[in-house]
Amino acid sequence: MCGRFSQSYTWEAAQAFSLGLTDRRSAAIVSLPRYNIAPNTDVQIIRPSPAGGRELILARWGLIPREWQRRFSSNSSQSLLKKIASSRFNPPLEDVETRPAFRDAFKKQRCIIPASGFYAWTGPKSDRTPxxxxxxxxxxxxxxGLWDR
Known part of the structure; x- marks a missing residue:
């Protein structure tokens, strides 16, 4: 995935896209368009619903593995967890099945991240063009996408 993207669409478009979005409460989430979403920001994801079908929920962009959450659960560690999430928002595809940070979520907790568009950058690092x-x-x-609690 890219480093920045946007989510701006209607509830009807999200329902048509997901082929089974069942939780109407998600409509309020969709009504807030955002055009420059960065890592560590809440994003809309579509995942299987415990009640059946699919649900659209908000989730923070950046995966913090479950075992790390337990290890760094104190309030003083929250900034460290955010740094970890910032570095784990775009893993190479070949790593998600084997690296411990992604392996469990890859097996059991996949999701779809709907987007209106994304930003690709070109040019030298000193003068990039989006x-x-x-x-x-x-x-x-x-x-x-992958998700975890």
């Missing part, structure tokens, strides 16, 4: 990329037909894009 390009906003969307689907040509304007439909929602789907990013593969």
């Amino acid at each position: 390009h906003y990329c969307t689907a040509e037909d304007g439909h929602i894009l789907a990013f593969a």
Whole structure:
């Protein structure tokens, strides 16, 4: 996934996209468009619902492995957990199945991250130019994601 993206679509578009979005309470989440989402920000994800079907929920962008949450559960460690999440928002595909930080979520807790578009950057590091990329037909894009509690 990219380093920045946007989520701006209607509830009806989200329902059509997800093929089974069942929780109508999610409509309030969709009504807040955002155009420059960065790691450690709350994002909309679609995951299987415990009641059946799919649900759209808010989740922080950046995976903190469950065992690390237990290890660093004190209030003084919260900034450390945010740093960990910031460094774990875009793992290489070949690592998610084998690296301990992603392995459990990859096996059991996958999700879809709907997006209106994403930013790709070109040029040298000292002078980067952002390009906003969307689907040509304007439909929602789907990013593969992992989630954990």
